[in-house]
Amino acid sequence: MADVTYNTSSFPSLVNTLGKLLHLGEGRDDYRPPTILLGYKERDASERTLWEMAKRIGVHFQKLDERTGASEPPVEIWVARPERS
Numbered sequence: 001m002a003d004v005t006y007n008t009s010s011f012p013s014l015v016n017t018l019g020k021l022l023h024l025g026e027g028r029d030d031y032r033p034p035t036i037l038l039g040y041k042e043r044d045a046s047e048r049t050l051w052e053m054a055k056r057i058g059v060h061f062q063k064l065d066e067r068t069g070a071s072e073p074p075v076e077i078w079v080a081r082p083e084r085s
Helices: 008-022 044-057
Strands: 036-040 062-067 075-080
Touching: 008 044
Parallel strands: none
Antiparallel strands: 036 075, 062 075
16 A cells, blocks of 8 residues: 555545455455555654554554655555454
8 A cells, every 4th residue: 555644534435445355355265364565654643543443454554664765754664464353
């Protein structure tokens, strides 16, 4: 996911869609939950509510790293895998 955090009013729809995508193929013997990668550059502190909303659907993001680009703040790199039900 990239460039999805700037519009906080879209978070409910984003999390709903993400939740549905995470369960595609669930129940199959060869099912493996997808890995979610998020590149994030903070514009406003309210954007961080996405992490709490994702927890409600069983997705816990872990910060892997951050990279300084052309301007501050740095780009954060996050990864998550959904919890198995």
